[in-house]
Amino acid sequence: SKTREALGAEIQATLFEGDVDEETWERLEEALIMADVGATTTAKVVGQLEQEAESGGLEGGEALSRRLQELLADIARTGQDRIDLRHDPTVILMVGVNGTGKTTTLGKIAWHLRNELGKSVMLGAADTFRAAATEQLQGWAERAGVPIVTGPEGSDPGAVAWDAIVQGRAQGADVVLIDTAGRLHTQDDLMAELSKVRRVIAKQLPDAPHETLLTVDATTGQNGLRQARLFAEAAEVDGIVLTKLDGTAKGGIALAIAGELGIPVKLIGVGEALEDLRPFDADDFAQALLS
Amino acid sequence: MFDALSDKLQATLSDVRARGTLTEDDINKAMREIRLALLEADVNFKVVKSFTANVKERALGADVLGQLNPGQQVVKIVSDELTSLMGGAAAGVSFSPRPPTVILMAGLQGSGKTTATAKLARHLREQNGSSVAVAACDVYRPAAVDQLVKVGAQAGATVYEQGTDRDPVDIAGWALDRAKQEGKDVLIVDTSGRLHVDERLMDELVRIRKVVRPHTILLVVDAMTGQDAVNVAEQFAQAVQFDGVVMTKLDGDARGGAALSVKAVTGKPILFASTGEKLDQFERFHPDRMAQRILGMGDVMSLIEKA
Ligand SMILES: Nc1nc2c(ncn2[C@@H]2O[C@H](COP(=O)(O)OP(=O)(O)OP(=O)(O)O)[C@@H](O)[C@H]2O)c(=O)[nH]1
Numbered sequence: 171s172k173t174r175e176a177l178g179a180e181i182q183a184t185l186f187e188g189d190v191d192e193e194t195w196e197r198l199e200e201a202l203i204m205a206d207v208g209a210t211t212t213a214k215v216v217g218q219l220e221q222e223a224e225s226g227g228l229e230g231g232e233a234l235s236r237r238l239q240e241l242l243a244d245i246a247r248t249g250q251d252r253i254d255l256r257h258d259p260t261v262i263l264m265v266g267v268n269g270t271g272k273t274t275t276l277g278k279i280a281w282h283l284r285n286e287l288g289k290s291v292m293l294g295a296a297d298t299f300r301a302a303a304t305e306q307l308q309g310w311a312e313r314a315g316v317p318i319v320t321g322p323e324g325s326d327p328g329a330v331a332w333d334a335i336v337q338g339r340a341q342g343a344d345v346v347l348i349d350t351a352g353r354l355h356t357q358d359d360l361m362a363e364l365s366k367v368r369r370v371i372a373k374q375l376p377d378a379p380h381e382t383l384l385t386v387d388a389t390t391g392q393n394g395l396r397q398a399r400l401f402a403e404a405a406e407v408d409g410i411v412l413t414k415l416d417g418t419a420k421g422g423i424a425l426a427i428a429g430e431l432g433i434p435v436k437l438i439g440v441g442e443a444l445e446d447l448r449p450f451d452a453d454d455f456a457q458a459l460l461s
Numbered sequence: 462m463f464d465a466l467s468d469k470l471q472a473t474l475s476d477v478r479a480r481g482t483l484t485e486d487d488i489n490k491a492m493r494e495i496r497l498a499l500l501e502a503d504v505n506f507k508v509v510k511s512f513t514a515n516v517k518e519r520a521l522g523a524d525v526l527g528q529l530n531p532g533q534q535v536v537k538i539v540s541d542e543l544t545s546l547m548g549g550a551a552a553g554v555s556f557s558p559r560p561p562t563v564i565l566m567a568g569l570q571g572s573g574k575t576t577a578t579a580k581l582a583r584h585l586r587e588q589n590g591s592s593v594a595v596a597a598c599d600v601y602r603p604a605a606v607d608q609l610v611k612v613g614a615q616a617g618a619t620v621y622e623q624g625t626d627r628d629p630v631d632i633a634g635w636a637l638d639r640a641k642q643e644g645k646d647v648l649i650v651d652t653s654g655r656l657h658v659d660e661r662l663m664d665e666l667v668r669i670r671k672v673v674r675p676h677t678i679l680l681v682v683d684a685m686t687g688q689d690a691v692n693v694a695e696q697f698a699q700a701v702q703f704d705g706v707v708m709t710k711l712d713g714d715a716r717g718g719a720a721l722s723v724k725a726v727t728g729k730p731i732l733f734a735s736t737g738e739k740l741d742q743f744e745r746f747h748p749d750r751m752a753q754r755i756l757g758m759g760d761v762m763s764l765i766e767k768a
């Protein structure tokens with residue numbers, strides 16, 4: 171598209187202007203670091219591009235710029251990046267660090283499934299810990315026009331997840347969406363609790379949850395990699411939802427997560443309204459990373 | 462857990478000891494390791510640049526004969542510089558001679574404002590015996606008011622709320638009137654999360670500020686924030702000239718380089734550290750501990766202190 175070319179040209183202008191020399195690679199390195207890509211993945215990308223340039227395969231700023239986009243997009247594009255909704259019902263579990271956007275994303279997904287795809291949805295408010303977390307998800311259930319199962323504050327989150335699936339099956343829901351409390355990946359007891367919620371879900375419906383999504387806030391720095399690693403260990407994460415991309419943060423840590431852990435980004439959050447959810451596009455992401 | 466920066470520096474500078482002083486070449490080698498360590502800790506790229514330039518100057522020709530090895534000496538220089546950059550007299554919250562003292566909380570979505578509002582209320586009640594009220598000015602996020610009602614009550618604060626149908630600016634003004642009438646010592650105003658580039662909401666914040674004339678404005682910053690922390694801090698500083706920072710989620714394993722970035726670009730001190738979801742997990746900020754955390758070297762420092 172035209173915007174894409176325009177953007178590409180802009181990047182090329184700032185990154186690859188003048189002779190390609192030591193400074194060019196430093197500038198590129200700087201740009202990737204500033205986007206939170208992290209030192210390891212940055213070194214990999216810059217090293218690769220530098221090597222290809224030196225072996226004579228890439229002539230001129232435009233070719234370099236295009237190849238750079240390709241390299242970045244290739245890293246971002248990993249594993250299964252779609253969410254399979256063909257189960258009966260499909261159970262989606264939302265996990266992540268505090269305040270990253272789990273509850274909001276679930277509200278958006280519920281609305282999207284119901285209004286754009288015509289699916290019937292059941293929400294499960296399994297964050298029984300944070301003050302008014304249940305009321306918050308109830309607010310989203312209302313906005314999205316979908317039913318919700320809740321439990322008393324402080325009650326067992328596994329029990330709420332169980333009930334949501336039971337109710338969802340009884341009402342013939344296509345998709346059951348389960349919210350969980352925010353937790354830091356360093357809190358062993360809370361991570362064990364998450365594993366337990368998964369086991370409870372599997373007891374009610376073998377193979378479920380079919381999709382475990384980890385929310386990563388786009389403003390997150392290098393800690394995001396540890397978050398993804400430890401959540402994946404405890405809860406078999408299938409994909410990332412990269413939230414808050416409507417700010418100025420580039421979300422480059424998602425590139426490191428994709429590259430180092432092979433976990434794909436599946437959805438992006440671009441605002442606080444129902445419709446502010448998008449499928450992830452590796453090319454657009456690569457483009458925006460350096461713009 | 463943490464890769465010991467000092468070990469790396471020791472290896473890098475292994476042949477310096479015999480010479481007794483650090484040459485420019487030694488320093489450049491050391492600076493590369495330090496630069497990487499700081500970037501891994503999410504200190505902003507530009508801040509790292511100027512910081513390493515300063516450290517380099519101090520380290521050049523430093524006398525490394527003595528009880529510490531050269532690697533440890535460089536670490537000590539870095540740590541001292543980091544501490545002084547982050548420290549300064551942490552003034553704390555300033556109180557008004559004529560109560561109520563008004564504190565305004567601001568920050569990005571999900572950074573921990575509502576939790577910090579309740580924590581600060583509890584802290585001021587316990588430390589100063591103040592009577593505290595909190596105002597619910599987030600009318601956008603579903604159940605934000607319910608959340609403050611709950612955590613505010615847990616903190617022993619009076620919660621002023623008018624639901625979600627009124628303009629947050631009006632609610633803030635109304636809450637201030639009530640705090641005056643009811644003779645509260647402190648009023649803490651919770652606001653909705655907002656992006657620093659959201660003009661409408663940044664303007665709303667400016668209007669809330671005009672109405673309540675806060676004695677202290679606190680920016681709430683997530684310790685896990687990466688390179689973007691400087692943009693956020695600069696924009697909030699420009700819009701509302703905040704006075705200090707609350708760093709949240711420090712109970713995790715993020716190095717928290719954002720603390721240094723924010724301090725470096727705005728000059729505003731970090732006043733409080735939030736270290737958990739429970740209301741008592743809140744304390745005064747310690748610049749020296751943060752310096753060590755960013756460098757990832759708790760053990761190294763105690764070693765240096767002993768030497
Ligand atoms: N600008 C913006 N804000 C978002 C986005 N997604 C979520 N938010 C906001 O981020 C804040 C936190 O979102 P929540 O959905 O409550 O996050 P959570 O992970 O459920 O939080 P906890 O349950 O407390 O751990 C709220 O103010 C949301 O409105 C997004 O894509 N863009």
Ligand SMILES: Nc1nc2c(ncn2[C@@H]2O[C@H](COP(=O)(O)OP(=O)(O)OP(=O)(O)O)[C@@H](O)[C@H]2O)c(=O)[nH]1
Nearest residue numbers: 268269570571572573574575576654710735736737
């Ligand atoms: N582990 C940990 N969690 C925290 C800390 N401070 C806040 N939280 C959690 O972070 C999440 C977001 O906190 P809130 O206080 O709701 O954040 P907020 O800035 O008011 O969010 P919005 O109003 O949506 O912008 C909640 O799950 C809190 O329990 C902290 O110091 N440590």
Ligand SMILES: [Mg+2]
Nearest residue numbers: 272273297303
């Ligand atoms: Mg939530």
Ligand SMILES: [Mg+2]
Nearest residue numbers: 574575599605
């Ligand atoms: Mg809040």
